[in-house]
Amino acid sequence: MFDLAEVLALLKVKLKNGTSYLTSSSRDRLVRLVGYVVVVSIFLVGGHIFFYRMFAYLYTVELIGSILIGRILDMAFLVFLTMLFMSNIVTSLSTLYRSGEVDFLMSLPIESDSIFVLKSIENLAYSSWATLIAGLPIIVSFGTAAHAPFHFYPVSIISFLLFALIPAGCGITVLMLLAAVFPRIGKREIVLILIALFLLAAFLYLIVGRPEGITRLPFTTNLHELDSYLETLGAVSSPFLPGAWLSNVMTSFTEGSTSSTLFYFLLLASTAVFSITLSMGVASRLYRRTWTTSKDSGGMRRVRVHRGGQPKSLIPRVFGTQRTALVEKDLKLFFRDAAQWSQAAILFGLLAIYVLSLRRTPIYFTTPFWRNLISLVNLGFTGYVFATVSIRFVYPAISLEGQALWVVRSAPLSIRDLFWGKLILNLVLGTVLVEAIILASDLLLKVDPIITLISMVAVLFFACSLVSISIGFGAGMPDLKESNPSRIASGPGGILAAMTSLAYVGLSVSIMAWPGYAYLVSEMSNTALSSFPFIASGAAFLSLNALAIGLPLYLGMRSLASREI
Amino acid sequence: MIELENVTKNFGDVTAVRDLNLSVSKGELFGFIGPNGAGKTTTIKMIVGLLRPTSGRVTVDGIDIRTEPERAKSRIGYIPDSPFIYSSLTGREFLWFIGHLYRMKASEIKDKIEDLFEYMEIGEWADSRAEEYSHGMRQKIVICSALMHDPKVVLVDEPMVGLDPKSARKVKVALTERVENGAAVFVSTHSLPVAEEICTRVGLIDKGAMVATGTVDEFRKSSKRGARSLEDIYMEITEGG
Numbered sequence: 092m093f094d095l096a097e098v099l100a101l102l103k104v105k106l107k108n109g110t111s112y113l114t115s116s117s118r119d120r121l122v123r124l125v126g127y128v129v130v131v132s133i134f135l136v137g138g139h140i141f142f143y144r145m146f147a148y149l150y151t152v153e154l155i156g157s158i159l160i161g162r163i164l165d166m167a168f169l170v171f172l173t174m175l176f177m178s179n180i181v182t183s184l185s186t187l188y189r190s191g192e193v194d195f196l197m198s199l200p201i202e203s204d205s206i207f208v209l210k211s212i213e214n215l216a217y218s219s220w221a222t223l224i225a226g227l228p229i230i231v232s233f234g235t236a237a238h239a240p241f242h243f244y245p246v247s248i249i250s251f252l253l254f255a256l257i258p259a260g261c262g263i264t265v266l267m268l269l270a271a272v273f274p275r276i277g278k279r280e281i282v283l284i285l286i287a288l289f290l291l292a293a294f295l296y297l298i299v300g301r302p303e304g305i306t307r308l309p310f311t312t313n314l315h316e317l318d319s320y321l322e323t324l325g326a327v328s329s330p331f332l333p334g335a336w337l338s339n340v341m342t343s344f345t346e347g348s349t350s351s352t353l354f355y356f357l358l359l360a361s362t363a364v365f366s367i368t369l370s371m372g373v374a375s376r377l378y379r380r381t382w383t384t385s386k387d388s389g390g391m392r393r394v395r396v397h398r399g400g401q402p403k404s405l406i407p408r409v410f411g412t413q414r415t416a417l418v419e420k421d422l423k424l425f426f427r428d429a430a431q432w433s434q435a436a437i438l439f440g441l442l443a444i445y446v447l448s449l450r451r452t453p454i455y456f457t458t459p460f461w462r463n464l465i466s467l468v469n470l471g472f473t474g475y476v477f478a479t480v481s482i483r484f485v486y487p488a489i490s491l492e493g494q495a496l497w498v499v500r501s502a503p504l505s506i507r508d509l510f511w512g513k514l515i516l517n518l519v520l521g522t523v524l525v526e527a528i529i530l531a532s533d534l535l536l537k538v539d540p541i542i543t544l545i546s547m548v549a550v551l552f553f554a555c556s557l558v559s560i561s562i563g564f565g566a567g568m569p570d571l572k573e574s575n576p577s578r579i580a581s582g583p584g585g586i587l588a589a590m591t592s593l594a595y596v597g598l599s600v601s602i603m604a605w606p607g608y609a610y611l612v613s614e615m616s617n618t619a620l621s622s623f624p625f626i627a628s629g630a631a632f633l634s635l636n637a638l639a640i641g642l643p644l645y646l647g648m649r650s651l652a653s654r655e656i
Numbered sequence: 657m658i659e660l661e662n663v664t665k666n667f668g669d670v671t672a673v674r675d676l677n678l679s680v681s682k683g684e685l686f687g688f689i690g691p692n693g694a695g696k697t698t699t700i701k702m703i704v705g706l707l708r709p710t711s712g713r714v715t716v717d718g719i720d721i722r723t724e725p726e727r728a729k730s731r732i733g734y735i736p737d738s739p740f741i742y743s744s745l746t747g748r749e750f751l752w753f754i755g756h757l758y759r760m761k762a763s764e765i766k767d768k769i770e771d772l773f774e775y776m777e778i779g780e781w782a783d784s785r786a787e788e789y790s791h792g793m794r795q796k797i798v799i800c801s802a803l804m805h806d807p808k809v810v811l812v813d814e815p816m817v818g819l820d821p822k823s824a825r826k827v828k829v830a831l832t833e834r835v836e837n838g839a840a841v842f843v844s845t846h847s848l849p850v851a852e853e854i855c856t857r858v859g860l861i862d863k864g865a866m867v868a869t870g871t872v873d874e875f876r877k878s879s880k881r882g883a884r885s886l887e888d889i890y891m892e893i894t895e896g897g
Contacts (some may be wrong), residue, residue, distance in 0.1 A: 402749050416756030420742065427744035427785075494740035498801075501704050502757040503730035655707045 092375070093204035101196075101209045109480060126583030131224060134586075138228030139235075146236035160233070160344050167229055168334030171222050172258055177285050178218040179262025181430075184281060186214040187263070187378070188270065202379050203379035204371070211370065214257045220582065226251055230341065237345035247341050250356055253363040253459065254337045260366030264373050270381040287434055296563035333359060410515055413504055417512025423492070431484070431576060445476075449535040466538040467604055470546050473528050474553045474596035477521065482589045485517045485561035487579035489651065490569040496656055506652045510562060510644065517558045525550040549603060552632070556599075556639035557592050563643025564588035566651040595639050602631045657682050657699035657809050657840035665698050665711030665864075670734060672698040674864040676712070680842055680857075682808075685835045687855030689886075691894065695864040697737060698846040700813050703842065705733045706805040716809050730758065733807030737814040737844075739794040747797040748779060750786065751804060758805040765804070772800040776826060789820035799827060803834070810834055810841045816850060828854050852886040868893055876892055 145163075149156040187193065187210050196206045230247045233239075269276050269284070336355045343351035406418060425431050449469075492499060499509055529550045533543040568584030579585060608625035658680040665673040673695040680686040688696050701707040703714055705721045705728065714721045719728040741750055748769060755765030773782050776796045786794060795818045802810065810831065816824045831841050832854055845851055851858055852872055859869040868875070874891045883889045 246734075402752055410754045412759055416753050419751050420745065423749065424742060424744050494738070495742050497734075497736055498704060498741065498754070499757070500706055501729060501732070501734045503726040503759075504757055505726055609889070656701075 092202075093208045093371070094202050097368055097601050098208050101201075102212070105209075105213070120430065124495055126587075130583050130586045134224065135228055136310070137250045138225070139232050140234035142229050143235055146233055150236055157342075161572050164229070164233065164338035164341060165335050167226075168254070168337050169332060171226060172254075172334045173289075173334060175219055175222055175255060177257035177289070179214065179220075179259050179264050180285065181278070181281060183211075183214045183263045183266045184276075184278060186210050186217065187266070188382055193382065193603035197379075203382070205374050207374040207378045208371070211259070211263055211374075214263065215255070217499070218262075219255045219259065221479040222252065223255060232346070233341060239345045243341075243344050246344060250337050250340045250359055253356075253359040254333050257333050257366045259361070259539040260363070260368075260370040264366075264370045267370075267377045267381055270385060271377050273518070274381070274384040276385075277429075282429040282433040286436070333362060336362075357391060374582060410511070411508075413508050414512045414515060415535075417499075417509065418516045421488070421513070428576075434577070435484065438483075441600055442476065442528060446531045446535065449532050463539065463542055463607065465536055466533055466542050466606065467600065468545060469532050469536065469538075470529065470549060470595060470603070471600040473525055473532070473550055474557075474599065475593065476528070477525050477550075477553060478557050478589065478592035478596055479523065479560045480524070481517075481557040482585055482592060483577070483580050484584050485513075485521070485558055486565045486588050487576040488517065489565045489647075490571060490573065490579045492569075493571050493574055496571055500656060506648050509651075510566070510648055513562050514558060514644075517562070518554060521554040521558050522551060525554050545603075549599070549632075552636045553596070553599065556636050559640040560566060560592050560595065561588055561641045563647030564591065565643075566647030567643075569651070569654075571656070593642075595635070598635060599632060602628050604634065657717055658686075658842055659685075659715045660699070660703070660712075661713045661715075663699075663702060663714060664701060664707045665695070665707060666710045672864050673702070673709075676861075676864075676866055678859065678866065678869075679866055680840045681833055682838050682840055685831060685841045685843065685854055685856045687851035687858040688842060688861060689848065689851050689858060689890065690848070690861035690867075692723075692846075694861045696861060697813055698864075699861070700734075700811050700842065700844055703809075704732055704811055705729060731808045733802035733805065733810045734797055735802045735810070735812045735815060736794075737817065739791070739798040739818075741786050741794060741797060741801075744785055746783050746785055747789070747793075747800075748773075748782045750797060754801040755804060762806055768804040769800075772804060775830070776800055776823065792820060792823065795819055796823060799830075803830065808839055810839055812841065812843045812845075812881055814845055815843060816845070848886045848890055858886070860890065862894060 132577070146160055149163075152159070187207070190210070193206060193210060196209075227248075230251060230461070231244065234243045234247065266281075269281070273280065336358050339355040340352055340359065343349075343355065406415060406422075410418070438608050526547055530543070530547050533546060538546075564584055564587060568582075568587070570579050570584070571584055573579050573582070605628045606624045608619060612618075613620040658678070660676050660678040663669065663673060663676040676695075676699065688699065690696055698707060702709050703716065703721065705725050708722065716728040717731045719731070721728040741751075745753065746841065751772075752765055752770045755762075755768070756777070761770070763788055769782075773779075776799065778793075778796060778800070786797065789797070799815075802812075813832070815827055815831070820829065828850070831843070835841050836858070843855065851875070855872075857869065857871055860876070861868045870878075872886055872889070878883060879889055879892060881888070881892055883892050
């Protein structure tokens with residue numbers, strides 16, 4: 092059993108450490124803190140506006156509006172539950188087993204149960220803060236749109252916190268059981284298990300949950316079809332999962348059903364208590380033992396990559412020895428980091444599903460107008476997807492040099508060459524990715540070949556600009572102390588780069604839509620088509636790209652060159 | 657080979673190095689000693705180009721590190737106090753990477769790696785990932801990486817930290833051999849016996865300023881207390897007596 096006084100004393104030290112970090116007079120820290128506050132505020136306000144407009148609109152839709160809201164909440168919380176469960180498993184490996192602090196605490200006369208409770212609290216904070224922030228605008232927007240009374244908010248937020256405790260307890264329990272069965276388990280194995288679980292969950296969701304029902308709007312006057320559609324919407328997709336309970340607490344509250352609200356609230360609370368108690372029970376039997384065995388086997392574990400001679404060259408040395416060496420090094424580091432390649436694999440899997448889903452384009456989108464409009468939307472979506480990919484995988488490129496940055500900075504290598512090394516790899520891979528998406532999707536959408544060609548040229552510019560924005564911002568605001576690329580990408584610099592990238596994509600697509608709009612207007616009004624929109628749009632597009640490529644790279648290079656390490 | 661002219665480095669309001677003038681010649685093994693926070697690491701980082709002096713000039717082999725950093729760095733082998741390397745690369749892969757950064761030929765890199773790995777007794781660890789290395793093993797790999805391109809100037813920040821006695825001995829011999837072959841070696845260390853044993857000249861830095869420079873013999877002769885060892889001399893100078 093853990094000692095509450097011990098845990099509180101240790102927590103006090105940690106809080107003091109955190110407080111002194113926040114209140115220190117370092118300008119860099121202050122700038123970072125202000126950056127975080129600004130970015131989180133923008134996210135909260137932006138999220139609130141988006142969800143409020145959506146919920147407020149849906150409430151005006153008779154019959155299906157409120158049912159759709161319930162389904163949206165269900166789905167959102169199901170996604171949160173999955174993310175929380177997975178992130179708790181991954182982060183608890185670091186916080187409970189691979190932390191230097193645990194090594195130190197285990198050497199002190201402290202109960203291992205107390206250490207477990209302390210580190211579990213830390214783990215909960217690490218793995219859940221982003222999801223909690225993401226959930227807040229949904230709760231507040233729903234409450235505002237439903238004109239909920241003031242006490243709806245504390246009840247919903249407490250329910251949300253209870254909801255977060257459930258995957259936290261389960262995730263940690265699963266990790267301890269895995270560590271007991273596989274003492275040598277590492278991040279790589281955990282990620283593989285999670286991929287398997289994710290695929291299984293996705294399969295079950297697609298087969299059992301049949302989510303397509305929500306998007307298959309009945310363009311019909313047939314009452315029977317309308318009835319069956321409403322039935323699909325009304326069915327609670329996952330009555331045994333906490334996401335649906337949280338959703339029910341919120342919807343029951345706004346509908347004035349106190350007994351239902353109380354029932355689901357108590358269901359969340361009792362399951363949270365059970366989940367945490369279960370993890371503590373398992374920990375008192377397994378934590379110290381699995382921690383010790385993980386240390387024993389960790390010392391014996393040896394990964395032998397290659398024996399003797401020159402390591403195999405992964406790419407031809409056409410870009411010069413130094414740049415090629417940088418590219419090869421980055422490729423090796425990428426493929427040896429399970430978190431990197433596994434997330435890339437999941438993302439590419441989802442992209443493949445998106446492209447293949449375009450085969451089922453509804454019949455009423457066959458006219459040239461609709462096909463070309465859809466190709467423009469598809470172009471925007473490709474840009475949006477690549478912006479996301481670029482922030483997640485390209486933005487951390489400079490930061491991932493980390494504390495080994497001295498290696499390249501003390502070598503006879505210019506900052507320009509370092510940038511080229513990063514650009515070459517990401518540009519080649521990025522271009523292949525976006526060209527493949529746009530070509531496959533335009534072919535499936537049967538878009539006009541000329542439009543497909545224009546789209547292919549446009550996404551080439553997208554790749555160059557978005558990679559430049561990511562590299563430039565990544566060099567301008569590197570986080571050299573963080574080794575987790577996801578955390579680097581979700582920092583203030585990453586979010587700023589993401590906002591810039593999305594603004595770039597939005598602006599590019601708007602510029603490209605202009606000639607199409609002019610063509611449509613001339614067709615409808617039977618007037619001659621002017622060449623001005625085409626020339627002006629081309630010039631604006633080229634200028635925007637010159638700016639998006641040149642400015643971030645120039646500023647990033649200058650910032651990195653002046654950075655002292 | 658290494659020239660520092662009126663070099664000052666400020667971090668905000670704190671002056672880490674104050675108006676430092678220093679010259680280390682070819683064939684000299686210069687020991688830079690001083691208490692914690694005296695400015696030793698800051699000085700080395702300014703020579704290697706990782707930090708920029710607030711004022712003053714640093715040249716390596718006659719090349720200004722600020723105006724021609726790549727040329728100057730190609731002459732330097734740098735061993736930092738904390739041997740951070742890419743944890744997913746093996747020691748051998750790391751050295752190939754370094755060899756390419758220094759534009760060495762493949763045959764040259766291969767031979768150098770074999771020689772250095774044998775000398776430093778890296779053994780079977782050469783093909784294991786750095787994430788499995790001990791601090792000492794990482795330090796040995798970094799030492800190999802600094803010496804593989806036969807630098808004219810070797811900058812070493814705390815060379816013996818984490819090394820076992822045999823490896824420490826080998827590093828001392830390797831540095832001495834470099835000096836005999838005409839390189840200039842600049843060693844920052846807390847270990848006074850090491851400085852006394854291998855350095856041809858010693859500089860004592862305190863609170864960012866050079867307090868004294870000379871050979872150990874010169875210090876002995878000028879000692880008011882008749883100090884014999886570098887440790888006694890160090891105490892006499894730092895305690896102001």
